[in-house]
Amino acid sequence: MRLELGKIFIKDIQFADSSKIEDGVLYVNKEELLDAVSGDEHIKSIEFDIARPGESVRITPVKDVVEPRVKVEGPGEIFPGVIGKVDTVGEGKTNASKGMAVVTTGKIVGFQEGIIDMTGEGAKYTPFSKTNNLVIICEPVDDLKQHDHERAVRLVGFKAATYLGELAKELTPDETTVYETKPLLEQIHEYPALPKVAYVYMLQTQGLLHDTYVYGVDGKQIVPTFLYPTEIMDGAIVSGNCVSACDKNPTYVHLNNGVIEDLYARHGKDYNFVGVVITNENVYLMDKERSSNWTAKLVRYLGVDAVIVSQEGFGNPDTDLIMNTKKIEGKGIKTVIVTDEYAGRDGASQSLADADPKANAVVTGGNANQVIQLPKLDKIIGHIEVVNTIAGGNEDSLKDDGTIEVEIQAITGATNETGFNYLSAKTY
DSSP states (O other): OEEEEEEEEOOEEEEOSSOEEETTEEEEOHHHHHHHHOOOTTEEEEEEEEEOTTSSEEEEEEOOEEOOEEEEESSSOSSBTTTBOSOOOSSEEEEEEETEEEEEEESOSSSOOEEEESSSGGGGTOGGGSSEEEEEEEEEOTTOOHHHHHHHHHHHHHHHHHHHHHTTTTSOOSEEEEEEOOOHHHHHHHSTTSOEEEEEEEEEOOSSSEEEEETTEEGGGOOOEEEOHHHHHTTSEEEEEOSOTTTOOOHHHHHTOHHHHHHHHHBTTTBEEEEEEEEEEOSSHHHHHHHHHHHHHHHHHHTOSEEEEEOOSSSHHHHHHHHHHHHHHHTTOEEEEEEEEOOOTTSOSOSSSOOOTTOOOEEEEEETTOEEEEOOOSEEEEOGGGGGTSBTBOTTSBOTTSOEEEEGGGBTTTTOTTSOSSOOOOOO
């Protein structure tokens, strides 16, 4: 598949009488956007706000972050099986509105939601402090069941991103990047002298609001399979996740997966990037064994020399990560795993809940238990009281003076396990 990804750079967002993109500014008509996202009986009210980089603004609790994209040419629509029809995507032309995001918030259903600070110490840890954010505040009707609430808010975010993405459909991109992955035999023969590399993309699918969707199908219901990397860029995978904010993959991360983009950047130079194997993260041992067996089988079938394996979440999924690694290594294929750590506030505890000697090449996104002090900010979008109950916070997190003490676990994207974060290691 060959995908031309056109990039329209958004420098600012403003509310206006008509919705359009002009000279790098996204103008949004609130009434038109409300018409586009309304209609779910589970939502009592919807409001919109804007948060720009550097502003004294805190958004919490953050549910999902989505980048607007639109199909310009080629089959399918963005978010197939969720918003668009169930067509195979990943080829043709797609335009992406870069430098901005749709962020959903409100009285969200679970405790594992996040914080985005647009300035101050917290802004250093989240990649979404650098985006111009259109924030959607969704308040549910009374006595709404959690799963209905989660689904309703999730779809509002996708509808908004689709509406805004359409504004860029007829625009000439500021920049275009071409991504191409050919059918397997063609791909292998194109660069026979280069190491063949695949990406094993682990999706959080443990249920109880820990969900990811593939072409609209709950990932718990799939067995591991192949995807062209470009399918993911067109929204074939979306988040429905309430895992800890620091290492969950919002939909924005699926669309902009850094492992995929980096492998494409080195494709034909250092590696022959042959494609992606997606696999789920399960609760029960039997399901973990099945999925890891299939993952290792599919990787071996591709005939690759090495794979990168990225995790989503922590704790129970550490077992899936190690099973995948051990079994792939058992096929004679080298692995590098991308994860994060829960090593305690002092960093002295075991980083992962499972381990194996074969998992000897590891990239870490950082220690999620690291404690941080967040300053009081001038404006809150959402509900500040949740910082005492979200994962990474505690009953004393919110101080009387408006400052906050939390683990970076509470900050959206702080230790993302695809590397979509700002933490790095330094040698002294």
